[in-house]
Amino acid sequence: MDDLQLLRQLGAETPPATPETLSPARNRLMAAATPAPTTIRRPTRxxxxxxxxxxxxxxxxxAVTSVLVLAPDQFGGDAPAARADATQVLRSAATAALQVPDAxxxxxxxxxxxxxxxxxxxxxxxxxxxxxxxxxxxxxxxxxxxxxxxxxxxxxxxxxxxxxxxxxxxxxxxxxxAYRPDMPTDATAMRAYLATHGSGEPGSVNAAGKDVMYFAESYLRPASRAALYEAAAAVPGLRTVENVTDGAGRSGIGIAWPSTRGEGDIVLVFDAETYAFLGTSGTSSVQALTVVDKAGQTG
Structure with missing residues (x-):
């Protein structure tokens, strides 16, 4: 499908005035016009x-900074569905994120x-x-x-x-x-943030997947988490993979990010009913992610 057809398809799915209707070509152009990115800062001390x-x-x-590179046939999922399904899953995850109490x-x-x-x-x-x-x-x-x-x-x-x-x-x-108070709370600003602070080359879908995975496993306030998923929904080439499992064996629906170097796909796993983020396919399962008053406290 060419960019023009993709734009028409997205236009039918979302309000035309929103940034989500921008074509992948427009996103790549904006990314190319952005100054050289500063790498997303992960723990290095x-x-x-x-x-x-x-x-x-x-x-x-x-759990903190890994890069998952498993192809769909390696984790036993079904054949990928259309990209529109991946978009809907991520938007549903964004809606679900907003239902979580803010702190x-x-x-x-x-x-x-x-x-x-x-x-x-x-x-x-x-x-x-x-x-x-x-x-x-x-x-x-x-x-x-x-x-x-x-x-x-x-x-x-x-x-x-x-x-x-x-x-x-x-x-x-x-x-x-461990918490970034400057994380954007809307999809447009989040896309700009990821483009500016990305860990890979501008326009790299695979690098964007790694960055989204990193933040999905980090503590974010509900509005920022929703913005992260909405920004991810605009990335071209995403696919859904049914019946994948996270690192604890919990079953869910996977969102596969295409690799640009033939290494395989990054796969984020969401609960198929609640759309809560579960972890990454076969490697990590996020069991708890919250704020506490002291080290050693669990709730």
Missing amino acids: RSWRGVLGGVAAAGVAA TPRADQFIYRRTQDGPSIHESWLSVDGTRDGLVRESAAGKRTETPVPGCRDGRAALVKGGEVLPGRTEPCTPEP
Whole structure:
């Protein structure tokens, strides 16, 4: 289907005055006109690398920053449906996101996330403003390990080695907030935000999929999460894949993002009835994502 036909199809599905009716060609043109993007900033401080470096391939790194590259025949889903179905699923997910109670995290709170990858459970308590000491907990094969995540205060953070804080030792740091208060709350602004802060080349659908996956697994207020899904719905080439499962084996409907380098598809999994985000196909299952008052608290 050419861009003109796609534009007519989208025009029949959505109000013509909205940004969602813009053609993929228009989106690519806007992306090309945008200044060189600043990479979406994921945790890079040495203490975080120490926390994640010792985790197995199916560990917290997969839940926080992994790139999923599974083709549809690798996860046993049915043949992909039309792109219009993917668009509708994402818009339904946006509507569902707006039904979730809103909560603005305070600077002194923590974002608690619990994910599952098969039998492994991964929990993290990360500082909302990046200055408080957080915690990562791994539970697998009957064993549980806990690793501190030092906050960054006055440009210094406690040094962690082997999962332990070294007394009296610090390292330079920059605060890494677990919550982004600047995330847009409408689809147009969200598309611009992703284009400007994208992790890949401008116009790369595969890179956009990775960025959407990263934010979907992060704490977002309802309006921002809805804007994320609405922005994703305008991306060309998306497909639905029926009967996929997330990292905990929960069944849902998948949204497959095409790979530009032949590596396979990124697949986000949504509940087929409620359209709540479940995780990524076969790798990550988001069990909890909320705001708490202290590290170790789960609700």
